[in-house]
Amino acid sequence: MANVANIKEKLLETIRNNIPLALVLSGEWGVGKTRLWEEFYEDNKNNFINQKKKNFENIEEDFIAKRYAYISLFGLDSLDSLKLAIAMEVQTSAIDNSALNVDVSKYAKKFLGFIGGGSTSGSNGDMRFGMNISNKLVTNIIMSHLKNTLVCLDDIERKSDSLPMSEVMGLVNYLKNERKCQVVVILHDEESEDRNYFDKHKEKVFDEVLILNESLNIIQKLIDDEQLFPIYKKFYQELQVKNIRFYKRVQKMFLIITTRPEHNLSFATKEKVLESLLIIMLAHDMPYFLDKNGYTSFDIFVKIFDENNIIHSDEFAVAEMSHEDLSDSIDQLSLNQARKSQSIKETLKPFYNNFIISERERIITSLLRDLEFNSELTAKVAKKDDIENNNSKINTLHKQLMDDYPDFRINPKFPEELYYMACSRFEVEDLNNLSFYCDVLKASNKSDLSDRLESHIKLFIQGKISASKSQLSIDDWYSFGKEPYDRFYDFTAEAINNHRTNNVSFDTIAEIFLRHYERGGWNDDDKTTLLSIDKSILEKVIWLNIDNNHRYRKPFIKSIISHPLLAERKDEIRQLVVEILQESIEESSSHLVAPIKIWLNDTDNLRNL
Missing domain, CATH: 3.40.50.300 (P-loop containing nucleotide triphosphate hydrolases)
Incomplete structure (x- = not known):
């Protein structure tokens, strides 16, 4: 070469x-x-x-x-x-x-x-x-x-x-x-x-x-940034984009975004901005690099890769995998966009896996298309990135501590680092693990840190339960069971019992049905609540907004009738649902009449679901 x-x-x-x-x-x-x-x-x-x-x-x-x-x-x-x-x-x-x-x-x-x-x-x-x-x-x-x-x-x-x-x-x-x-x-x-x-x-x-x-060494001289150059190098080598003017434009745009003193972007955020900027600028300046099968305008590129595009939804993925007829909810344009998206993602894969346009990328597209710098969005993204970067550091510390502890490679700062790490992972750690951290601190002659950590954990548990709108179960907190050394099981169970009330909100009932529909799960503690529902509540539940897509209405209704906690009221619930659907035929516009009539007829009024 x-x-x-x-x-x-x-x-x-x-x-x-x-x-x-x-x-x-x-x-x-x-x-x-x-x-x-x-x-x-x-x-x-x-x-x-x-x-x-x-x-x-x-x-x-x-x-x-x-x-x-x-x-x-x-x-x-x-x-x-x-x-x-x-x-x-x-x-x-x-x-x-x-x-x-x-x-x-x-x-x-x-x-x-x-x-x-x-x-x-x-x-x-x-x-x-x-x-x-x-x-x-x-x-x-x-x-x-x-x-x-x-x-x-x-x-x-x-x-x-x-x-x-x-x-x-x-x-x-x-x-x-x-x-x-x-x-x-x-x-x-x-x-x-x-x-x-x-x-x-x-x-x-x-x-x-x-x-x-x-021309990589020419680009290296232009960039003059040893820390960020590896990203440019990977992009150059994987996508074979050698145009010097392109990299000049990228560098100019990168400095516009990252050098504003009011934002003070971290290095990790700058790395993410640069990766996205290289891809978006390539789509803007040289789209033929991305789409080998034809020309894709920049506006189309932005629409296709916007995170809100239906082609990136779970619903679309499930429908594609099951080879269902998508014509009810997804038009041919979306299908074509999905194919083009996949083709471009394959091109980008060696450099960036599964590219998508979210908030960070919108800063760039706005600057390119509208010549407007969205300072407010940039500050928001920077703050979000700082949180992600901090979580990444916590996860790295967690791995290091968990690797060192069984190997007896404990440094003098181990108790303080363990306490800091544990306090940062309440949202993601199992209560058994948090209890274990308390025990380790106590065994390390750090009873003060152990007691302080236990107190913080109990406040966290109480706050989460008090803020919950659903009928909680102890299984929600101990999905893998209780370990013998655990110190929070009884406290959590008591907090849940104190939180329960007979005046359960509609949101709570809806959450119970949605949980069963989406994950197939249920809690026996919800039985009393479900057995008390009447036709008016059931009607609201049936017409809940499910993923903004009516194609899933039938399986949702089926999951309501077949809910295990309603087994003793199953036929009664079925009849109530039939009545609700028949009433909707009389009241609704013509486009709903035929589908409901056909479904009731085919299932013998929902007996053969």
């Missing part, structure tokens, strides 16, 4: 030999060809380009000083305009009394005398005619003196169509063979008529073709 260092070494080796030649520096769009050449020139011009103006014709050195001309062909529309551009560049490097300048001055004076004795008062037509001849005259004079010159022709693909590739290559051949120049042509490696012509005739004109296909 030809990287920057290898190309520069080859260029220096070739050019310093002072042998007339023509070579091509090629590579994909934006890979850094021009930047490489500019760096190479700046690094080496003292060796082969004399910064002081000298008489090039009389210099005799092992490393001959050269004139230098860098020409962009952007917009040039004729061979004459290209020659003139080269001539003007070369003339600026000549000293005042050089043979070149002497000739230019002599012929210029003769020319001015020819068109009016040096007067500038001629007609516009005369002046245009004169300027045209003047340009050609100066060009021819300079071209006749042109030798030992290093010429770089860039932006070939941006020239006018009226300047054929054949004429450009003809001029290169002339400069090399007739004027003994060294010519470097920077050429974009992409299918085109000019490229096809070049490929067919390059052997006749060019001595060598150098292909730059590795």
Whole structure:
């Protein structure tokens, strides 16, 4: 793979030999060809380009000083305009009394005398005619003196169509063979008529073709951030995005988002922002990298990957896995979006698994689409990330402590670290484990920390139970049973009993039915509550909003009728449900009549569910 260092070494080796030649520096769009050449020139011009103006014709050195001309062909529309551009560049490097300048001055004076004795008062037509001849005259004079010159022709693909590739290559051949120049042509490696012509005739004109296909070290210099560069490197290597301009834009956008002093983003947050930014900027600037099967506009990309899109819902995933007919709730557009999403995710997978647009990513999309920086959302995301980062640190500490304890690798700060870790994990730890931590602290002669931790845990238990709107069971807290050493079981059971009341809210009843529907679970403690429900409560339960999708109404109703705690009232509950559904037929709009009638008829009024 030809990287920057290898190309520069080859260029220096070739050019310093002072042998007339023509070579091509090629590579994909934006890979850094021009930047490489500019760096190479700046690094080496003292060796082969004399910064002081000298008489090039009389210099005799092992490393001959050269004139230098860098020409962009952007917009040039004729061979004459290209020659003139080269001539003007070369003339600026000549000293005042050089043979070149002497000739230019002599012929210029003769020319001015020819068109009016040096007067500038001629007609516009005369002046245009004169300027045209003047340009050609100066060009021819300079071209006749042109030798030992290093010429770089860039932006070939941006020239006018009226300047054929054949004429450009003809001029290169002339400069090399007739004027003994060294010519470097920077050429974009992409299918085109000019490229096809070049490929067919390059052997006749060019001595060598150098292909730059590795630009990572250029990007590293641009980024100049050792901590974050590994993310850029992974993106570059996994997705093969080599465009220098792309990384410049990413870096600029990244600094806009992360350098605001009021946000003070953590390094972990900056990493997440950069990962998302690289993906979103790629979708915005170069969508063809992501979608190999066609073009995906940026707006479509944002819609597809928005976390609120139905294609990312559990409902959609379940329906796809079961090969159900999705036409009731999901249109063909969503199906197409899901397929496109999967295709793009496969492309991104080596760099980022399961990309989605959530709050953090919306900061970026808003900045790109609307040119608005959402400072409020950024602060919110930063705070959320800080919590996640802190949880990550706690989890790391937890793993370390749990690995060290059985191995007797306990450091002097172990009790304090264990206490801090335990206080941070009330929401996720089993009460048996929390009880165990109390015992460990006590065994470590830290009874004060043990008692303090136990007190905090009891306050946490009491607070959670008091805030609950559902009928709690001790099994909710001890799903894996009670360990012999546990010290919170009796306290929790008593707190639950004290919390129970006969005035159970509708939300509590709904929660009982939803729990059974979603997870198939139930608590015997809820039996009294369920046996007391009447038709009015049952009607509210039946029409609960379930995942915003009516396709799940039938299995939900079935789970109500078959609830284990209603076994002794099953037929009564079934009949109440039938009545509710029949009443809804009479009261509802026409689109619900047929489905309900058909379902009741097919199931013999819900007897055969």
